[in-house]
Every structure is written in C-alpha cells, then in structure tokens.
Amino acid sequence: MKIKHSFCVALAAMMVVTAGAEEVEEVEEGAIGWTPIAVSLASPVQLPWGHARWDVFGLDLGLLYNGSPKMYGLDVACATVCKDDAIGLVVGPLFNYSSKNVYGLRASLLANISRGTAYGIDLGGFGYHNKFYGADVEFLGSMADDLNGVAVAGLFNMALERSYGCVAAIGVNLSKVAYGCQIAGVFNMTDELHGCQVGLVNYARECPWGFQIGLVNLIMDNKIKVLPIVNGYF
16 A cells, blocks of 8 residues: 555645755754753844754743754744754744654644654644654644554544554544554554554455444455444454
C-alpha cells in the first residue's frame, strides 16, 4: 500500500508548514555558550546577541521567532525552531519545529514538527514526526513514520510505517502496520492488522489476529473477505 499517496491533504499540510521552517533553518554551527534567559524580537535580534548560537537552559521568550541550538526549559514565541534537542515546554502559535529530538509538551495553533523523535505530548493543528512516543492531539491531523501511544485528530491520522497503541479520528486512520486500536468516524485502513478497527468502513489487507466492527468490514486474506457488523481472524 502506497500510503503516501492515500491522503493528499496530509502531505499538502506538511509541505506548507515545513517550507516555513526550512527558510529559517541555517547551516548548523556549534553553540558559542549557554544562557539561562534569552529575550528576543526575532532571533538573532535579542539579548544575548547572536542568540541563534546560544544554548538556552532556562527561559526563552520571543515576540516573533526564537531559534537556538538547544533549549531546555520554557520556550515561548510566535514560532520556535530548535536545531538540537528541546526539553521542556514549547509554545508557538504559528509552529514549533525541531531538527532533532523533543522531550516534553509542545503546543501550537498551526503545527508541531520534529524531524527526530518526540517524547511527550503535542497539542496543535497538525503534527508531523519521524517517531512519536506519547499523546498527539491535533485539530486537523497527525502524521508519523512510527507512532507509539495515542493519537487523536479531527480529520486523519497517518502512520507511514507502524502504529502501536490507539489512534482515533473523526475522519480516517491510515497505517501500514497497526498494532492496537484504530477508531474512525469514516474509514480505517491498514496493510496488516494486529488488534481492532472500529469505524463505518474498515479495511485490512492482512489480519494475523484481530477483529473489525463497522458497517462494512474487509479482511482480504480471510476466507470470508467482506462482512457487515463484525469481521475477524484469530
């Protein structure tokens, strides 16, 4: 299943948000030091000067845009970018972007993006991660290569490789391999189901073990491939 072509809305949203983040990301240079407090208009216009090369271990406050190699603590700005690991609480109404790993809570009206692994809780409009461990709650949708934990979204959840845990959406859930539970108002789809699907229409190309509850349930490697109400294989 070419899941990357299954839901164009998710890809379009990711391209719009990451384009803005890539514009502000510079060629990474080593940090020149660290500071407990950084205050900025838009990095690097801040104190201490050249903050984009200062690690922040404490409080990072910005009006428009914050950028730092590492951020451990509280990071608040309209948009935040971290070129290394971010640990703590990150709040960016436009977007939060991390080139590496994230540990803690991130909140945004538009998007939370991490190109590494995120551990904790993400709250926002759209989320994209390489790997995610925790709870991802997004108004529009959540997208990850590997999803571990809970994902709740309005339109869609996409796991390009594997999902472990529970994914729930008003619209659709798409996963290459699903371990756990998929709950959708409209459609659940996976190449390989290990668990359960609950939705209006449920599809699994293979089901080593599990069951489906919905109006139409399809398990393509089952003897009876299509059943109403309940289908399963154990």
